[in-house]
Amino acid sequence: MINVAVLGYGVVGSGVVEIIKKNGMSISEKAGQKICVKKILDIRDFPDSPDRDLITKNPEDIFEDPSIEIIVETIGGAGVAYKFTKDALSKGKHVVTSNKELVATHGPELLKLAKENNVNYLFEASVGGGIPIIRPLNRCLAANEIYRITGILNGTTNYILSQMKREGKDFDEALKEAQAKGYAEADPTADIEGHDACRKIAILSSIAYNEFVDCNNIYTEGISKISLEDMKYAESMNSTVKLIALSEKVGDKIAARVSPAIVKNSNPLYNVENVFNAIIVKGDAIGDVMFYGRGAGKLPTASAVVADVIEIVKHWGTSGGYDWQVKNQDNIIDINDTETKFFVRLKVKDEYSAKEAVGKVFGDVEWVKMCGDGLKDELAFVTGKTSEKKHKRLFETIGEHDSVIQIINTIRVLGD
Amino acid sequence: MINVAVLGYGVVGSGVVEIIKKNGMSISEKAGQKICVKKILDIRDFPDSPDRDLITKNPEDIFEDPSIEIIVETIGGAGVAYKFTKDALSKGKHVVTSNKELVATHGPELLKLAKENNVNYLFEASVGGGIPIIRPLNRCLAANEIYRITGILNGTTNYILSQMKREGKDFDEALKEAQAKGYAEADPTADIEGHDACRKIAILSSIAYNEFVDCNNIYTEGISKISLEDMKYAESMNSTVKLIALSEKVGDKIAARVSPAIVKNSNPLYNVENVFNAIIVKGDAIGDVMFYGRGAGKLPTASAVVADVIEIVKHWGTSGGYDWQVKNQDNIIDINDTETKFFVRLKVKDEYSAKEAVGKVFGDVEWVKMCGDGLKDELAFVTGKTSEKKHKRLFETIGEHDSVIQIINTIRVLGD
Numbered sequence: 001m002i003n004v005a006v007l008g009y010g011v012v013g014s015g016v017v018e019i020i021k022k023n024g025m026s027i028s029e030k031a032g033q034k035i036c037v038k039k040i041l042d043i044r045d046f047p048d049s050p051d052r053d054l055i056t057k058n059p060e061d062i063f064e065d066p067s068i069e070i071i072v073e074t075i076g077g078a079g080v081a082y083k084f085t086k087d088a089l090s091k092g093k094h095v096v097t098s099n100k101e102l103v104a105t106h107g108p109e110l111l112k113l114a115k116e117n118n119v120n121y122l123f124e125a126s127v128g129g130g131i132p133i134i135r136p137l138n139r140c141l142a143a144n145e146i147y148r149i150t151g152i153l154n155g156t157t158n159y160i161l162s163q164m165k166r167e168g169k170d171f172d173e174a175l176k177e178a179q180a181k182g183y184a185e186a187d188p189t190a191d192i193e194g195h196d197a198c199r200k201i202a203i204l205s206s207i208a209y210n211e212f213v214d215c216n217n218i219y220t221e222g223i224s225k226i227s228l229e230d231m232k233y234a235e236s237m238n239s240t241v242k243l244i245a246l247s248e249k250v251g252d253k254i255a256a257r258v259s260p261a262i263v264k265n266s267n268p269l270y271n272v273e274n275v276f277n278a279i280i281v282k283g284d285a286i287g288d289v290m291f292y293g294r295g296a297g298k299l300p301t302a303s304a305v306v307a308d309v310i311e312i313v314k315h316w317g318t319s320g321g322y323d324w325q326v327k328n329q330d331n332i333i334d335i336n337d338t339e340t341k342f343f344v345r346l347k348v349k350d351e352y353s354a355k356e357a358v359g360k361v362f363g364d365v366e367w368v369k370m371c372g373d374g375l376k377d378e379l380a381f382v383t384g385k386t387s388e389k390k391h392k393r394l395f396e397t398i399g400e401h402d403s404v405i406q407i408i409n410t411i412r413v414l415g416d
Numbered sequence: 417m418i419n420v421a422v423l424g425y426g427v428v429g430s431g432v433v434e435i436i437k438k439n440g441m442s443i444s445e446k447a448g449q450k451i452c453v454k455k456i457l458d459i460r461d462f463p464d465s466p467d468r469d470l471i472t473k474n475p476e477d478i479f480e481d482p483s484i485e486i487i488v489e490t491i492g493g494a495g496v497a498y499k500f501t502k503d504a505l506s507k508g509k510h511v512v513t514s515n516k517e518l519v520a521t522h523g524p525e526l527l528k529l530a531k532e533n534n535v536n537y538l539f540e541a542s543v544g545g546g547i548p549i550i551r552p553l554n555r556c557l558a559a560n561e562i563y564r565i566t567g568i569l570n571g572t573t574n575y576i577l578s579q580m581k582r583e584g585k586d587f588d589e590a591l592k593e594a595q596a597k598g599y600a601e602a603d604p605t606a607d608i609e610g611h612d613a614c615r616k617i618a619i620l621s622s623i624a625y626n627e628f629v630d631c632n633n634i635y636t637e638g639i640s641k642i643s644l645e646d647m648k649y650a651e652s653m654n655s656t657v658k659l660i661a662l663s664e665k666v667g668d669k670i671a672a673r674v675s676p677a678i679v680k681n682s683n684p685l686y687n688v689e690n691v692f693n694a695i696i697v698k699g700d701a702i703g704d705v706m707f708y709g710r711g712a713g714k715l716p717t718a719s720a721v722v723a724d725v726i727e728i729v730k731h732w733g734t735s736g737g738y739d740w741q742v743k744n745q746d747n748i749i750d751i752n753d754t755e756t757k758f759f760v761r762l763k764v765k766d767e768y769s770a771k772e773a774v775g776k777v778f779g780d781v782e783w784v785k786m787c788g789d790g791l792k793d794e795l796a797f798v799t800g801k802t803s804e805k806k807h808k809r810l811f812e813t814i815g816e817h818d819s820v821i822q823i824i825n826t827i828r829v830l831g832d
């Protein structure tokens with residue numbers, strides 16, 4: 001029998017306990033040994049919980065108990081969770097987590113510590129909730145050189161954008177609804193501004209390219225500037241707006257970003273609606289593979305945590321941990337040096353001369369008309385593909401032109 | 417260093433050799449040891465192949481060589497491949513294969529033999545080509561009770577149906593084109609009649625439900641009876657026709673079938689076009705997860721084979737083989753006892769009295785009108801959900817009615 005302790009009896013932690021109880025028989029069968037939750041650490045009281053007898057407020061009950069060999073960390077954040085994880089690994093206990101912030105921030109150190117202590121630090125649940133992605137990327141696609149990852153990695157923002165598209169709600173209204181349904185937190189910044197997706201693409205990239213990718217170096221832009229009008233323009237291009245996290249191998253460096261993007265209906269990500277997540281991985285042998293499912297939620301995320309626990313028990317004695325080498329702190333290409341196309345909306349005084357100015361500044365562009373009535377005093381177009389640095393200059397130039405009142409928005413266009 | 421031998425230097429076999437050469441460095445890094453192809457067995461001559469020095473016609477060069485510890489079997493079929501696999505496992509050599517026929521037919525025996533000899537028999541490449549599905553199902557979703565699998569598992573038929581839908585080609589024309597492009601074999605029976613998909617759903621079901629599911633007990637119907645008109649009717653229902661393989665846990669038994677089915681545009685499988693495959697797995701914790709990618713082809717399939725080889729080397733010494741218990745030979749529910757809805761097309765003499773007869777025989781039905789002009793002397797409708805046995809009786813009754821000339825086609829409707 002293998003004893004597990006769960007740190008943090010919140011949404012995911014209580015889900016882990018629930019799944020181990022509910023599917024205990026088949027889990028033990030698959031793991032080859034019985035798996036048992038011996039202790040749960042939480043500073044709160046849960047007098048009505050069926051698990052109340054397992055709950056302790058004293059970390060020593062767990063860390064000083066040699067019979068507890070696997071720690072499930074579902075506290076979140078990079079504070080006390082960081083300390084507990086180091087303690088556990090140092091004491092030779094395996095750690096399984098859903099904590100993307102911790103993995104993205106301290107991954108290399110914690111993986112090294114795990115290796116030194118011959119234990120595993122596993123985090124399948126940190127990206128894509130219950131969607132199997134970490135292990136497939138690391139194992140099943142191991143014969144491939146992976147050179148691109150494109151994903152919808154945040155369920156909250158995808159829900160908001162889906163509501164804007166389908167129900168014609170504006171951003172604020174859709175955000176409020178997401179909060180009411182429990183899909184967005186009271187302080188939704190980490191989701192809305194793209195930080196959550198950024199941590200996840202950093203983790204996936206670190207695995208795919210076999211070197212640590214620091215989320216602090218990834219350009220990140222959220223969805224709060226996306227309006228209903230942008231969405232309608234996208235529709236008129238047989239496209240939609242999604243928060244896209246992507247990374248790509250370019251020579252020995254990596255181009256990566258998180259930003260809203262115009263996604264064509266021929267792209268499988270176009271159809272990913274509401275709280276669903278999807279990740280497209282491109283490898284030299286396999287071509288495109290897509291993984292799709294619920295990217296968050298109690299039981300999906302908990303099931304990924306438990307799968308990691310089973311994996312450790314099944315391969316007891318062999319440490320199969322990942323190793324993230326910090327090869328190059330400077331491995332991310334400056335966003336200004338990456339190339340993309342932009343969708344641009346201008347508020348204009350005089351349509352005719354503004355059109356002429358756009359032609360002079362941007363060269364050939366694709367003009368975009370909104371379905372239905374269109375908007376007065378507006379011009380919209382898609383630029384050619386060139387560097388972001390050059391785009392910035394072009395945006396400045398057109399913004400200063402006499403015929404242009406303001407640049408309403410600029411949104412990147414997702415390439416093929 | 418670990419030596420590998422490849423049996424069968426065909427499409428997949430030569431792809432395996434190519435990938436191990438091309439991505440050798442990173443493969444060795446991931447596996448923890450260098451992986452080397454020492455011999456290739458084939459009865460044919462390949463004087464111009466870069467691998468000609470490795471090719472032998474003598475199986476003893478491989479089976480009697482103790483330095484060869486992993487055998488890649490890409491011969492296909494259940495003849496000589498069966499014998500070679502047994503020989504290899506008996507001699508304590510690991511076997512990796514893409515051979516779905518062999519796995520579906522002799523899986524339990526070969527897995528047992530592998531276990532007895534402390535080696536692995538792995539077959540990630542047997543389903544979904546390069547799409548990671550076997551290992552995710554077995555490992556990543558291990559915390560779930562899985563209760564349904566629905567998939568597009570055959571690229572050839574999906575290509576043909578996509579061409580019918582998109583290009584308006586009829587079945588024969590689309591088949592010929594698939595053959596010309598190398599997507600269908602000269603004798604396309606195994607693909608067209610659903611046998612290939614049937615073997616694959618049998619393999620997936622055996623893993624998901626942890627007991628052997630015999631493909632011979634699964635009801636299988638191909639796509640050769642699907643016409644352009646059927647496709648147009650489907651379109652008018654915001655649906656399309658796909659060859660769907662599915663299996664579902666019902667109590668302690670399994671309902672399974674392979675057949676053409678009407679698939680709504682709200683189902684993610686609707687958008688799976690051409691040679692792509694997709695598999696939706698439903699688990700009690702995770703809900704729906706989908707895996708999507710190229711279901712066939714040299715390098716995608718070979719990359720899955722090589723991933724299995726890496727897996728064995730990485731966990732050298734621990735046999736992580738699957739075990740398929742033959743719990744119950746009679747574990748598949750008779751197709752007649754399963755429930756479904758049918759889309760039905762009738763050729764009628766007299767529309768009014770035929771409609772009345774349909775109402776009397778089938779009760780409430782959804783009438784379907786083809787977009788555009790529609791067809792003369794035809795009635796089309798979707799029945800309510802009831803057993804296939806009862807459907808057969810109702811089809812007989814309506815077929816014999818005075819107002820009905822013939823039943824043109826009946827196609828199952830994929831449920832939610």
